[in-house]
Every structure is written in C-alpha cells, then in structure tokens.
Amino acid sequence: MSVSRLSRRAMRDVDINVSFEFFPPKNDKMEQTLWNSIERLAPLGPSFVSVTYGAGGSTRQRTHETVSRICKETDLLPAAHLTCVDASREEVDEVVREYWQAGVRHFVALRGDPKGGVGTRYVPNPDGYQNAAELVAGLKAFADFEITVAAYPERHPESPDFATDIDMLKRKVDNGATRAITQFCFDNDVFEAYVERVRKAGIYIPIVPGIAPIHNFKSLSGFASKCGTHIPDWLSKRFQGLENDPGTEELVAAAVGSEQVLDLVERGFNDFHFYTMNRADLVYAICHMLGLRADDGNGDDAESASAEAA
C-alpha cells in the first residue's frame, strides 16, 4: 500500500496513543532544552511521559527531580524508570518510597544497564533484585503501581535465544507488568513476528513499539549495534552521503520515521513510545503524520506552546 494511502487511513480510522521518553538533564542548558521539548510535545496529549534512570543508577537524584517537576508543573502523567543494577533491595525500596511520596504511580521497571553503559558486563548485586522480574514483584509488594517493562523484538543481546527472552517477559507479566515497550527496531516484519511469538507464549499485554527518531544516523547506528538492533541496508542507503548535511538528514529522518509508524498502524499497532532524546521537532513531525493534533484539535495549543518555548 502506498504511503499516502497509509497516511489517510491512519488519520481517519485509528485511535492513536503515544508516550514520550526523556532523560534527566545534566545542566541548566540541557534543562531548558528538555522543558522546551516537554512544552512542545505536551499538547499532543501523550498517555504518559517517562524519564530514564542513568546506567548503573547514576541519575537517581536527577531522575527524581525531573519526574517531581513534571508532577508539580504539568498535567502529564509521569512514569519513572527504575533499575536494580548496583543497588540493594533496601536502596531500591527507598527510591520507590520517595516516588510514592511525590505522587508517582507508574514505573518502567528494568534490570538496567551496568555503570559502563550498554554492552558492558552485568553483575547483579548480591543483596539486590536480580532482574526486572524480581523488581516488578518488589514494586507490586509495595503498592498497586502501574508497571511497564522492556521487551526485545530482536532478542536482548545477553539472551541465548528467543525462548529464554520471552520467558523473562512472561515472568515480568506474571509478577504484575501490564505493558511492554520494545527496544527500537527498524524492521516492521521483525516487530510483527515478535508480537506473534509473544502471543503464542500466552502473553497478552500491549507490546508498544519503541520508536527512535534518527537525529544523527552515524551515532544511532553505533548505539544500535550495542543494543542488538539491526540496521537494515535500505535504511543505511537512505542516509548515505548525508553525513555533513544535517538539514537534509533531518528531513529524511522525518520521512523514515513517519513511514515506519504508518506502516505499523496498517499492521494493527495503535500505541507508540518515542525515544525523544529530549528533542521535540522530529517526534512532533512524526506524530503530526500519525494524525495527532494539539488538545483543541486545530493546532492552536501546539503553536502557542512552541511560541512560548522559543
């Protein structure tokens, strides 16, 4: 089916839900960029916005500050990413208590990347939650939180096979997770095949595609290889020759991202989670192509929010 037919169909018939992921800023300038992006994207009415937890739990304080500010200053529903890497159960439970007091009721529960970042060896803390499934159980024992977990259409790099990988997802669901967001993946056939495998394993929670807008193809490719995400040849060809042409690269990225989500809509996916990298423009364009408009339906809210942010 042609992209324009996909686009027409997506905009007419389908109820689309989006969520946005941000990372906690390191300094005042990054904080300003983050809040400009939140203000620009908020009028699109995301189901929730999530804030990541740095590798090795390194952003505990900053993640908490960002989530708390979202709670206090916006109408958005926040989800706090939480990992169990390099922390005892008591330490993790203390973080959970702080979030509870701040009014947070939704976690993205993860094992976490080691301090050295993606691709370095994971060593569980002997006194800690050993994996995300144990963390989900710990959260549920604390309170009836909404819990989202991670899923891997191309398998987690440490996983020996799909059966082991999906078994871990099933353990997370059995312990109380009600949604999974996937690692980013550029091949929609792979997404679809993965969801079929998951359903065959008796897992029926929503599997939400994680969408990574391509701000810089070279750096995204490097990160993808560490995460076990395959970069298809057709995608490399789209960006070939644009290494020193960020303006055109951004235009191509908007086209590629829109094409991917519209094709996923055609395949029956209605929910999308965007890895924003704290930047709004590409995500906003792709959401616009999905038919999303600002709160009042005519775009005025989005326009005034972006004018305020400027």
Ligand code: FAD
């Ligand atoms: P788990 O569900 O515990 O395990 C993931 C997979 O690893 C399993 O399915 C299994 O296949 C394999 N595995 C784990 N242990 C074993 C074992 N002992 N033997 C065999 N196989 C095993 N990281 C951060 O640090 N901070 C974040 O904020 C963050 N946010 C993320 C958000 C999303 C949507 C996604 C997809 C990932 C995110 N990550 C984040 C990355 C994540 O922490 C890493 O992918 C981590 O390596 C695994 O976390 P998990 O929760 O999937 O782990």
